[in-house]
Amino acid sequence: MGKTRYRSDAFEAIHSAAKGLHDARIIDKKTMREFDASCIEKPPEFKARDIARLRQTFNVSQSVFAVYLNTSTSTVQQWERGDKKPSGMAARLLQIIDKHGLGIFS
Numbered sequence: 001m002g003k004t005r006y007r008s009d010a011f012e013a014i015h016s017a018a019k020g021l022h023d024a025r026i027i028d029k030k031t032m033r034e035f036d037a038s039c040i041e042k043p044p045e046f047k048a049r050d051i052a053r054l055r056q057t058f059n060v061s062q063s064v065f066a067v068y069l070n071t072s073t074s075t076v077q078q079w080e081r082g083d084k085k086p087s088g089m090a091a092r093l094l095q096i097i098d099k100h101g102l103g104i105f106s
Contacts, residue, residue: 005041015039043091048082054094055080058102068102069093 006012018035021027046054055065055076062080063073069090078084086094096104 006039007041011039043088044095046079046086046091046094048080051076051086051094052080054098058097060102068097068105 006015015035018027018032018039022029022032055062058065060068062076066073066076069076071090075084079086085091
């Protein structure tokens, strides 16, 4: 599993303290979920045009892009039409590609 991304170093410290309290059974699961929601960065949202632009930036077909993302061509097509949105893991992968390019997979 990948490294958890926190909103800031302060939120990481708060979350760590809360996890310690949860592990010691001082706070319950519901409270821990609330700390998760407030401290952990949510995956980015990509709009259909953003996904198409990203793919076109690297001059690859939908099927080649799908291979990089370990998904199907039809899923990439649905994302680019706006019929579906990338899940958390796929959105994180798109974020990495947007920041570092497809060369990160080489």
